Amino acid sequence: MTEQTTPDDISTFIEWLSNNGGKFHRNVSFRAEPSGYSVVARQDIPSDTAVVYCPFxxxxxxxxxxxxxxxxxxxxxxxxxxxxxxxxxxxxxxxxxxxxxxxxxxxxxxxxxxxxxxxxxxxxxxxxxxxxxxxxxxxxxxxxxxxxxxxxxxxxxxxxxxxxxxxxxxxxxxxxxxxxxxxxxxxxxxxxxxxxxxxxxxxxxxxxxxxxxxxxxxxxxxxxxxxxxxxxxxxxxxxxxxxxxxxxxxxxxxxxxxxxxxxxxPNAELILGYGFSLPHNPDDTIVLKIGSNPTTSPTTPITPTTPATAQPPGGKFEVGRDARGADPVWAAVLAVLREDPEETTVEDELDAAEMLAEMAENLRNRLPQPRVAGQDFRPEVATMLEHYLEGQRDILSSLIAFAREKERQAVQQAREQGLQIVDEEAEEEEE
CATH class of the missing domain: 3.90.1410.10 (set domain protein methyltransferase, domain 1)
Structure with a gap:
């Protein structure tokens, strides 16, 4: 955008900023966009250049x-x-x-x-x-x-x-x-x-x-x-x-x-606070709530009654892509399930793995489906929904894979200890 096409409100703003001790770089200009203005380079701007100053x-x-x-x-x-x-x-x-x-x-x-x-x-x-x-x-x-x-x-x-x-x-x-x-x-x-x-x-x-x-x-x-x-x-x-x-x-x-x-x-924060999203955002996360009582949250795993003396560490946990941050969630689910707070058994780990996988699957199944822009549904909102859901599904899928790996490790540990693992679902199917 040239000097001659700069909107009046931008020209007034730049003048006001300059009169009060601030400024934009001489090769910076504003370009009108559907969402407002973007800032562009009028000429090449080299690296390590201060492009705007604002007085305290x-x-x-x-x-x-x-x-x-x-x-x-x-x-x-x-x-x-x-x-x-x-x-x-x-x-x-x-x-x-x-x-x-x-x-x-x-x-x-x-x-x-x-x-x-x-x-x-x-x-x-x-x-x-x-x-x-x-x-x-x-x-x-x-x-x-x-x-x-x-x-x-x-x-x-x-x-x-x-x-x-x-x-x-x-x-x-x-x-x-x-x-x-x-x-x-x-x-x-x-x-x-x-x-x-x-x-x-x-x-x-x-x-x-x-x-x-x-x-x-x-x-x-x-x-x-x-x-x-x-x-x-x-x-x-x-x-x-x-x-x-x-x-x-x-x-x-x-x-x-x-x-x-x-x-x-994450896209959740970008959408809620800013009104835009990024495709395949590596910083995406999902917040999970783990409690000692199945009525505390829709995302709380259904657990057996926790002994009155136990104080399991519940709370909110943030998990990212590739199950980043899943270890504290795993520890919280184990704390809810195990009867002895001083010892974790193979059975505890198998139960925790199944519960964590079930919780993540339920959350993934509850997610809405992407929408196509149309009447009363603007394209930019459809894009945000698509980006957001992709991240949520990917994170929950990685959490399910994390739980299944914990299950595999528990089964391996049981075999090393000479314990027999009974697949209750398989038995029920045979009956």
Whole structure:
């Protein structure tokens, strides 16, 4: 895209970023896409080039959001803000930009140029933006339940924020709609970085004390798995503000898209938080819940009554492709089944292997079937469903193979001990 064809909202944003101490590389431009904008190279960009700088003071943080809210709502009791989540603070700050357009608030609501470059609600594709039929196509998967959980959580947050606004200005509260809160929350889930990035040693790893932040400009690049990038904090020079820059470690030819790297994420996370997926994603996982009681979860294996004195280590476990992470699941199932917590018998291992295989098979059988795009089912959603289900089925198949290998090892061990293994299913068939 040439300078002459740059949309007005992008030109305004670039100027605003520059006026506040940030910038894009001179050979970076924006290209309109159905989902918003992508960032491309106007000319060849060599490796080890910083393509965008964002000043720390332009980041949208919970603290900045809270200060803006309290500055605007001066006559309101602010004590309830102490109980708000970081998401509520940031989303309310974003929504106030859409609700209040008076010039008197422009010195407080300063992120207008940035927000105007973000995709509108109709372009967002996370599951909370699916049609009813599209979401129903995921029924039977973990992602379906996670979507409903997120909707309940976010709607509760929205109501709390709306009640707070209603006490200050009922008209503002009426304009503080669920669609606007959802849009702001989706921006946060798809574009936020951990605050650990804004440190002398920037990191994408969240900590207990970190919080989400939005970095205008830095969040403009789309994701490419395993794409080599670096984050560099630039020390202020003679009073200039501190900035964070994104450095690409590979050459980008003219006309090619520039990519960021959001880190290793499974398709479940990419779909739920970002609204896209990757084919045959190596980082795919499935979350399993193992408990000591068959009523604790649909994914809990049906187990015999556990002795009251035993404390089996249940909980949630994440398993990846090639049964990566299956060992803790195996240990949990064994802990549920064995009667003696101090000793594991061959019979325990055979029972555990059969139970783990049965659990994985049941989960695989409950997965929905891929859908073809058609009426009320958009192509990009059909693609996400296909990518997601491929990963889930592959993981569960590898878990079944893992269980069968454990069974084979137990049978071999029994033979070495001179024990006779009785195949009850074979006996029943003979009868």
């Amino acid at each position: 003071n332009l980041a949208i943080t919970p603290d900045i959001s809270r200060r803006a809210i309290t500055s605007i709502l001066t006559s309101t009791d602010h004590s309830s803000l102490d109980n708000w989540s970081e998401r509520q603070l940031i989303c309310s700050y974003i929504c106030l930009h859409w609700i209040l357009s008076e010039p008197s608030h422009r010195d407080i609501l300063v992120h207008w140029p940035y927000l105007k470059t973000l995709p509108s609600a109709d372009k967002l594709r996370t599951p909370l933006h699916f049609t009813h039929n599209e979401l129903e196509a995921f029924r039977g998967s973990n992602l379906y339940g996670a979507t409903l959980d997120r909707q309940r959580e976010w709607q509760q947050e929205w109501r709390e924020c709306q009640d707070f606004l209603s006490a200050a200005n009922p008209a503002w509260a009426s304009d503080f709609t669920w669609e606007r809160y959802l849009t702001a929350a989706t921006y946060l889930s798809s574009r936020a970085f951990p605050s650990t990035l804004l440190s002398s040693e920037p990191s994408l790893i969240s900590t207990a004390s970190s919080h989400p932040v939005l970095l205008p400009g830095v969040d403009a690049l789309n994701h490419a798995r395993a794409h080599p990038v670096s984050w560099v904090v630039n020390a202020p020079d003679r009073g200039d503000t501190q900035t964070i820059s994104l450095v690409l470690r590979t050459n980008t030819p003219r006309g090619a898209e520039l990519f960021n790297n959001y880190g290793p994420k």
